[in-house]
Amino acid sequence: EVQLVExxxxxxxxxxxxxxxxxxxxxxxxxxxxxxxRQAPGKGLEWVSYISSSxxxxxxxxxxxxxxxxxxxxxxxxxxxxxNSLRDEDTAVxxxxxxxxxxxxxxxxxxxxxxxxxx
Amino acid sequence: xxVLTQSPGTLSLSPGERATLSCRASQSVSSSYLAWYQxxxxxxxxxxxYGASSRATxxxxxxxxxxxxxxxxxxxxxxxxxDFAVYYCQQYGSSPVGITxxxxxxxxxx
Numbered sequence: 001e002v003q004l005v006e007x008x009x010x011x012x013x014x015x016x017x018x019x020x021x022x023x024x025x026x027x028x029x030x031x032x033x034x035x036x037x038r039q040a041p042g043k044g045l046e047w048v049s050y051i052s053s054s055x056x057x058x059x060x061x062x063x064x065x066x067x068x069x070x071x072x073x074x075x076x077x078x079x080x081x082x083x084n085s086l087r088d089e090d091t092a093v094x095x096x097x098x099x100x101x102x103x104x105x106x107x108x109x110x111x112x113x114x115x116x117x118x119x
Numbered sequence: 120x121x122v123l124t125q126s127p128g129t130l131s132l133s134p135g136e137r138a139t140l141s142c143r144a145s146q147s148v149s150s151s152y153l154a155w156y157q158x159x160x161x162x163x164x165x166x167x168x169y170g171a172s173s174r175a176t177x178x179x180x181x182x183x184x185x186x187x188x189x190x191x192x193x194x195x196x197x198x199x200x201x202d203f204a205v206y207y208c209q210q211y212g213s214s215p216v217g218i219t220x221x222x223x224x225x226x227x228x229x
Contacts, residue, residue, distance in 0.1 A: 021179075028149050035218075037164075044207065044220055044221070044222050045156075045158075045164065045207055045209070045220040045223075046220065047218040047219065047220070050218070059214070059216045079200065090147075095163055095164075097164075100166070100169060100175075101170060102170070102173075103152065103167035103168075103169055103170060103211070104152065104211035105153075105154035105166055105175075105209070105216070106156075106164075106166060106209075107163055107164035107166045107169075107175060109165070110163060111162075111163055112163055
């Protein structure tokens, strides 16, 4: 079964750091680009970051550029998001999502991990 | 950045009825790089349509997508009870930078 499982969310104070992980299974992880997408409470979806299959290409949304770092370990079938200098507005459910082979839609999503930034 | 606008914000319909959801882009979406997702409460989004009109794997044929340029439509031909959810459109261009989602249309039971 194709599956993505996020972990690492939690409660953190403003200015703090957190590292999210996404474990992939059921497919050849090293062949796919990946995204992180977040959803603030009661709000819509916001793309956060993209990484190509070989890590050669990385992009960030302006809202997180300079604070978040995406990375992956293909040997461990894992995707990561290092989040530094966290702000209240980073509070959200964070999803990892696979980029479809047919284009840049996102065809497989994890269940999400919740990040709460609050003092 | 391409801004997506979805209408209506909420669509109240009965099972068996036809649902027509609109997604309008602030500028042309190249090569119909537009997708639709369904999200139910407490669940992750699910890909329904990619390339504006291609159904994703396992998606019933009551879901169809159409449109090009700046105007796109998701149609659910006959609503089933499990179709009541929020639907998002998303555009993706030649580069992942600037991937954007619309604000969503909630389809609820009348």
